Amino acid sequence: MKVLVTGSAGVPGSDVLRLLEARGIPCVGTDSPELDLTDAESVYRLVEDAAPDAIIHCAGYTSADRAESLPEHCAALNGMGTLTVARAAVRVGAKMLYLSTPQVFPGTGDTPYGVSAAYGPHNVFGMSKVQGEDAVRSLLTRYFIVRADWIYGSGRGDFLRPMLQEAREKKVLRLASDQVCSPTYAADLAKVLVDLVATEKYGIWHARNEGFYSRAEFGSLIMKKTGTPCRILPVLTADLPGSPRRPLNLRFTGELPPGIDPMPSVEDALTRCVSDLDLYT
Ligand SMILES: NC(=O)c1ccc[n+]([C@@H]2O[C@H](COP(=O)([O-])OP(=O)(O)OC[C@H]3O[C@@H](n4cnc5c(N)ncnc54)[C@H](OP(=O)(O)O)[C@@H]3O)[C@@H](O)[C@H]2O)c1
Known part of the structure; x- marks a missing residue:
C-alpha cells in the first residue's frame, strides 16, 4: 500500500508521515506551496503522479477565528478543496481518510456527541468541514472520516509553543x-x-485522547x-x-x-509530548 499525505508539514500531517516512514510503508507527503487545494488540475496531476492506494487528507484551512472574516476562502479549501482531493482519489482508485472535527456539531449542552449525531455547525469553520465530509461521503464508498480536535504536537502551526512563550512573558493567561x-x-x-487506513473499516470515527478539559484546565496542566x-x-468565552x-x-x-487500539489519556499524552520532544525548556 502506498499512502499520500496532504498537509504533511502541518501538525497531524507531519506525525502521520513520520510514522508511515518509520513503519516502512511506502508514502509521499505534500503540502503548500507544492499542493494548492484551490487549483484542481494541479491536485489531479499531483495525485496521479503519486499514484497512491490511500490518501490521508490533512491539508486545509484551520483557523476557526480567522475563518469568520474569510468564509469563501475557508470553504474553498475545506469544502471545494476536499471535493477536489476526493475526485482525485476516485480517479486513481484510492481510498481516502479525511481529518474532520466535532465542530460539525452545534456545540451546545454538555453531553458528548456520537458519530451519528446530527450536523449543526456553529461557525464558518464547522460549516466548511461539513462541506468536506459531504464531499467525501458523496463521492467515495472506501472512505474514513476521522473527527478530532484541539490537536497539538510538533508540526508547523502547533499552539503549544506560542502559548508557552506568551505564558513566560505575561505570567498570567x-x-x-x-x-x-x-x-x-x-x-x-x-x-x-495510520492503523485505520490499512483496514477496510470504512465510515465515520471519533479519535481523541481520553478525558474532557476546558481550555483553562488544559492550560493549567500544560503549565x-x-x-x-x-x-x-x-474566564468565560464571552469575556475574551x-x-x-x-x-x-x-x-x-x-x-x-x-x-x-484505544487512545491514552490526555494527561499521559501531554507528559509524553513534553518529554519526547524537549520543546519547552
Ligand atoms: N488543529 C486542530 O485542533 C484541528 C481541529 C479540528 C480539525 N482539524 C483538521 O486537521 C487538519 C490539519 O489541521 P491543523 O490545524 O493541524 O493544521 P496545520 O497544522 O496548519 O495543517 C494544515 C496544512 O494545510 C496546509 N494548507 C493551507 N492552505 C493550503 C492550500 N491552499 N493548499 C494546500 N495546503 C494548504 C497548511 O500549509 P501552510 O501552513 O503553509 O498554510 C498546513 O501545512 C485540517 O483538516 C483541520 O481542519 C484540526
Whole structure:
C-alpha cells in the first residue's frame, strides 16, 4: 500500500508521515506551496503522479477565528478543496481518510456527541468541514472520516509553543473555562490514522485522547507539566477579546472500530509530548 499525505508539514500531517516512514510503508507527503487545494488540475496531476492506494487528507484551512472574516476562502479549501482531493482519489482508485472535527456539531449542552449525531455547525469553520465530509461521503464508498480536535504536537502551526512563550512573558493567561474538548496529541492521532487506513473499516470515527478539559484546565496542566511559572485565569468565552465564535461543547465520544487500539489519556499524552520532544525548556 502506498499512502499520500496532504498537509504533511502541518501538525497531524507531519506525525502521520513520520510514522508511515518509520513503519516502512511506502508514502509521499505534500503540502503548500507544492499542493494548492484551490487549483484542481494541479491536485489531479499531483495525485496521479503519486499514484497512491490511500490518501490521508490533512491539508486545509484551520483557523476557526480567522475563518469568520474569510468564509469563501475557508470553504474553498475545506469544502471545494476536499471535493477536489476526493475526485482525485476516485480517479486513481484510492481510498481516502479525511481529518474532520466535532465542530460539525452545534456545540451546545454538555453531553458528548456520537458519530451519528446530527450536523449543526456553529461557525464558518464547522460549516466548511461539513462541506468536506459531504464531499467525501458523496463521492467515495472506501472512505474514513476521522473527527478530532484541539490537536497539538510538533508540526508547523502547533499552539503549544506560542502559548508557552506568551505564558513566560505575561505570567498570567486568561483562558476559557466554558470551552470543553479532549485535547489530542498528534502522535497518538497519527497512530490511529495510520492503523485505520490499512483496514477496510470504512465510515465515520471519533479519535481523541481520553478525558474532557476546558481550555483553562488544559492550560493549567500544560503549565504544570512544563514547569512554566504562569497563573491561568479561567474566564468565560464571552469575556475574551474578539468574542470568538467558538462552540463551547466540543465533547465527543471516542469511537474507533474493533482492532484499533484505544487512545491514552490526555494527561499521559501531554507528559509524553513534553518529554519526547524537549520543546519547552
Ligand atoms: N488543529 C486542530 O485542533 C484541528 C481541529 C479540528 C480539525 N482539524 C483538521 O486537521 C487538519 C490539519 O489541521 P491543523 O490545524 O493541524 O493544521 P496545520 O497544522 O496548519 O495543517 C494544515 C496544512 O494545510 C496546509 N494548507 C493551507 N492552505 C493550503 C492550500 N491552499 N493548499 C494546500 N495546503 C494548504 C497548511 O500549509 P501552510 O501552513 O503553509 O498554510 C498546513 O501545512 C485540517 O483538516 C483541520 O481542519 C484540526
